[in-house]
Amino acid sequence: MIVMNRLRKRIKWLSKRSVCLLMCLTVHFSVFATQTTQAQRNELAHETKPLVKTVFLTNGEWPPYLSQSLPNYGFASHVVTEAFANVGIEVKYGFFPWKRSYRYAKQGYSAGVQAWNGSVVWVHTPKRALSFQFSDVVVEENEHLFHLKSSGLEWVRIEDLYGLIIGGTLHTVYPDLESAERQGLLTIDRDGNYDLLFKKLLHRGIDAVPFVKHVGHYFIQSQLSAEQAAQIVFAPTVLDKRDYYVMFSKETDPNGQLLALFNQGLAQLKASGRYQQMLRHLQEGVYHHRISPPMIN
Numbered sequence: 001m002i003v004m005n006r007l008r009k010r011i012k013w014l015s016k017r018s019v020c021l022l023m024c025l026t027v028h029f030s031v032f033a034t035q036t037t038q039a040q041r042n043e044l045a046h047e048t049k050p051l052v053k054t055v056f057l058t059n060g061e062w063p064p065y066l067s068q069s070l071p072n073y074g075f076a077s078h079v080v081t082e083a084f085a086n087v088g089i090e091v092k093y094g095f096f097p098w099k100r101s102y103r104y105a106k107q108g109y110s111a112g113v114q115a116w117n118g119s120v121v122w123v124h125t126p127k128r129a130l131s132f133q134f135s136d137v138v139v140e141e142n143e144h145l146f147h148l149k150s151s152g153l154e155w156v157r158i159e160d161l162y163g164l165i166i167g168g169t170l171h172t173v174y175p176d177l178e179s180a181e182r183q184g185l186l187t188i189d190r191d192g193n194y195d196l197l198f199k200k201l202l203h204r205g206i207d208a209v210p211f212v213k214h215v216g217h218y219f220i221q222s223q224l225s226a227e228q229a230a231q232i233v234f235a236p237t238v239l240d241k242r243d244y245y246v247m248f249s250k251e252t253d254p255n256g257q258l259l260a261l262f263n264q265g266l267a268q269l270k271a272s273g274r275y276q277q278m279l280r281h282l283q284e285g286v287y288h289h290r291i292s293p294p295m296i297n
Contacts, residue, residue, distance in 0.1 A: 052089065052258070053088070053089060053090060054089065054090045054091075054092060055084060055089055055090070055091050055092070055117045055118075055258055056091075056092050056093075056094065056114065056115060056116050056117050057080070057091060057092075057093055057094070057105070057116065057117060057118050057119055057120050057246070058093070058094050058095075058096055058100075058101040058102075058104050058105045058116050058118075058119040058120075059073065059077060059093040059094060059095050059096075059101065059119070059120055060095060060096060060097065060098045060101045061095070062074070062076075062215065063215070063218050063219075063222075063287075063288070064214055064215070064218045064282065064285075064287040064288050065077075065121065065139060065214070065215065065244075065287075066120060066121065067290075068093075068095040069290045069291075070287055070288075070289075070290060070291075071286060071287055071289065071291060072287075073093060074287055075139070075278065075279075075281070075282045075287045076120055076121045076138055076139050076244065077093060077120060078278060078287075079138055079139075079266070079269065079275065079278060080120050080121075080138065080246055080262075082265075082269055082274065082278075083262055083265035083266040083268075083269050084261070084262060084265055085265070086264070086265035086268045086269060087261045087262075087264055087265040087268075089258075089261065089265075093120075094110070094114070094116065098170075098171040099170070099171060101119055102119060102122075102171070104116045104119075105117075105118050105119035105132070105247060105249050106131045106132070106249060106251075107249075107251060108249045108251035108252040115252060116249065116252065117248060117249060117252045117253055117258055118132065118246055118247050118248040118249050118252075118253070118258070119132075119246070119247050120138070120246050120247075121138050121139055121244035121245060121246060122134075122244060122245060122247050123173060123242055123243065123244060123245070124243070124245060125173055128247065131249065131250055131251075132247035132248060132249060132250060133247070133248045133250060133253065133256055133259050134245040134246070134247060134248075135245045135246040135247075135248065135259060135262050135263055135266065136245070136263045136266055136267070137243045137244070137245060138244055138245055138246060138266070139242075139243070139244040140241070140242070140243055140244075141212035141213065141214065141215075141241075141242045141244070142212065142213060142238045142240075142241055142242070143210050143211065143212050143213075143238065143239045143240040143241070143242050144210070144211065144212075144213060144216070144234040144235055144236070144237070144238065144239055145161075145166070145208040145209070145210055145234065145235045145237075145239055146201070146208060146209045146210075146211050146216050146220075146232055146233070146234045146235075147201070147207060147208040147209075147232070147233065147234070147235065148201065148202075148204070148231055148232060148233075149230075149231055149232065149233045150231070151207065151208075153207070153208060153235055154235065155235060155237055156237055158176055158177075158179075158180050158185065159185065161180065161185065161186050161208075162185050162186065163185075163186065164186050164187075164207040164208060165186070165187045165188075165189050165205075165206045165207050166186055166187070166188050166189070166206065166207065166208050166209070166210065167188075167189050167190075167191065167197040167200055167201065167206040167208070167209040167210075168188045168189065168190045168191075168197075168209075168210065169190065169191065169192070169193065169194065169197070170190050170191070170192060172210075174188065174210060174240070175240065176239065176240060177210065177239070189205075189206050194209075194211075194215070194219050194223075195219070195223055197209045198219060198220075198223065198224065198232075201232065202224075202228055202231065202232075208235075210239055210240075211234070212242055213234070214282065216234060218288060220232055221288070222288070246262060248262075
């Protein structure tokens with residue numbers, strides 16, 4: 001009888017202890033589960049939100065696409081700014097001569113102080129791809145040869161340009177023309193800027209100048225007199241189809257996070273119809289007028 005009483009007490013004590021243990025385990029698991037869920041949410045938020053709030057890009061003078069004194073710094077700058085804004089990132093531009101603009105973006109800094117994440121906007125070349133990652137296409141344009149109306153230049157094949165002197169800038173690549181020059185078909189006379197190239201063309205120092213259409217027309221309308229402008233036309237044959245990109249430095253964006261965020265914002269810009277609206281503004285000449293401050297909606 002005594003043994004049975006002791007056994008019942010022991011069972012009762014064990015039951016209470018089991019209940020307490022079960023309650024403790026339940027509370028511990030609940031806290032663990034809550035902490036794990038919160039950690040997962042924090043990780044997801046970290047993955048979807050940009051690590052940076054501001055991106056620094058070098059820029060230069062190439063109106064109407066790029067310019068410090070044009071509305072929103074030109075069409076291409078405006079596209080880049082709004083694409084980054086779609087993913088919560090502000091853009092700050094630094095305007096430099098093109099050679100310096102490229103160097104700062106490549107090394108990722110200027111004068112050891114200011115960090116640069118990349119540069120706007122450039123065509124892709126194998127050499128540039130060694131130092132940069134290229135975004136999706138920002139600008140698509142056709143390049144033509146601008147020439148004096150009196151020269152009667154007509155060409156279809158590159159061989160038709162035999163013996164001509166073609167003007168070019170120091171920083172621009174001309175794949176087909178450079179190939180033709182290596183074959184001895186023509187000569188490329190490189191100089192510093194578009195203004196000087198047009199002066200050479202008007203004075204018959206060169207036979208033609210390659211320009212994408214909007215840039216060529218901008219310089220004719222803004223830099224030449226009406227009499228001079230009337231002397232220049234462009235050949236209908238397309239010299240090259242040009243695609244222009246944002247270049248992101250491998251020094252400051254090695255993992256491609258900024259590249260991915262920009263491409264995401266650019267896709268949203270195009271899907272929303274906003275890019276097409278800005279393109280119409282370009283065609284209407286909205287980006288041609290120098291203003292201060294350089295902002296439009």
